[in-house]
Amino acid sequence: MTLKLENHPCFNDSARHTFGRIHLPIAPKCNIQCNYCNRKFDCMNENRPGVTSKILSPLQAMHYLEQAIALTPSIAVVGIAGPGDPFANPDETMETLRLVRAKYPEMLLCVATNGLDVLPYINELAELKVSHVTITINAIDPEIGSEIYAWVRYNKKMYRDVEAAELLINKQLEALKKLKEAGVTAKVNSIIIPGINDTHVIEVARKVAGLGADILNCMPYYSTTETVFENIDEPSPEVVSEIQNATAEFLPQMKHCARCRADAVGIIGEINSDEMIQKLAEAAS
Numbered sequence: 001m002t003l004k005l006e007n008h009p010c011f012n013d014s015a016r017h018t019f020g021r022i023h024l025p026i027a028p029k030c031n032i033q034c035n036y037c038n039r040k041f042d043c044m045n046e047n048r049p050g051v052t053s054k055i056l057s058p059l060q061a062m063h064y065l066e067q068a069i070a071l072t073p074s075i076a077v078v079g080i081a082g083p084g085d086p087f088a089n090p091d092e093t094m095e096t097l098r099l100v101r102a103k104y105p106e107m108l109l110c111v112a113t114n115g116l117d118v119l120p121y122i123n124e125l126a127e128l129k130v131s132h133v134t135i136t137i138n139a140i141d142p143e144i145g146s147e148i149y150a151w152v153r154y155n156k157k158m159y160r161d162v163e164a165a166e167l168l169i170n171k172q173l174e175a176l177k178k179l180k181e182a183g184v185t186a187k188v189n190s191i192i193i194p195g196i197n198d199t200h201v202i203e204v205a206r207k208v209a210g211l212g213a214d215i216l217n218c219m220p221y222y223s224t225t226e227t228v229f230e231n232i233d234e235p236s237p238e239v240v241s242e243i244q245n246a247t248a249e250f251l252p253q254m255k256h257c258a259r260c261r262a263d264a265v266g267i268i269g270e271i272n273s274d275e276m277i278q279k280l281a282e283a284a285s
């Protein structure tokens with residue numbers, strides 16, 4: 001099986017006009033609450049809020065994938081990016097990855113997670129040759145994290161405030177380290193939230209670089225209604241660019257992220273075709 005790692009359009013700028021990706025929306029639940037997230041929309045890990053995704057079962061997702069590949073031959077990557085967190089739905093996530101790997105041995109597989117519950121699955125992810133994992137790490141200081149996360153649910157227990165942020169951050173950093181030991185390419189997303197973590201992202205970059213992260217994606221926070229942060233303005237392109245330049249001291253930067261929906265398909269930046277929207281609706285019914 002030859003996986004062409006360089007064909008991932010998110011990790012390789014020069015591949016993004018040639019190769020596409022598909023997100024399979026099979027993971028509805030989340031195990032944390034970010035103060036910028038409105039669950040009526042998709043996950044800020046990997047999305048553009050505004051339209052709620054259909055949710056598919058693993059078998060429905062396979063049916064949908066077959067049709068998507070027939071209609072969109074550019075697809076080189078199958079990813080799972082929500083609309084909740086893949087590992088808050090581990091059975092569905094792992095089953096889908098197994099099914100895709102069995103049917104498409106040369107497909108790149110990719111997962112985007114908040115990192116809380118990925119740890120127990122890293123060995124199997126590596127066995128399945130899931131080559132790319134993204135963890136969204138917005139803070140490494142629990143005090144700052146406590147302003148970003150309303151709660152964290154871990155092993156059926158609810159955590160809040162600094163305790164919640166500390167737990168999440170420790171799990172994220174542990175997962176990043178283990179992913180690198182397992183040979184997985186690791187991207188870190190950091191959402192820039194003005195007045196909350198904008199001056200802290202550089203510390204995130206320094207820390208995750210030390211743990212072996214391969215690339216950093218400094219994403220501007222996307223203002224959504226009905227959230228704790230709804231009155232915070234989005235960072236200007238100048239601020240985002242300054243942070244990218246500063247963090248570039250530690251890590252290569254992804255600058256072409258399009259904040260895709262959890263059911264995005266095709267070339268990055270292109271909107272889903274009407275035909276694919278119809279296929280998704282059919283697959284979910």
Ligand code: SF4
Pocket residue numbers: 030031032033034036037038042043044045082083084085114
């Ligand atoms: Fe929302 Fe994603 Fe945060 Fe979960 S991890 S609360 S789905 S932004």
Ligand code: SF4
Pocket residue numbers: 009010021045046047256257258259260261268
């Ligand atoms: Fe790639 Fe960004 Fe889209 Fe994720 S959200 S698929 S990293 S372009």
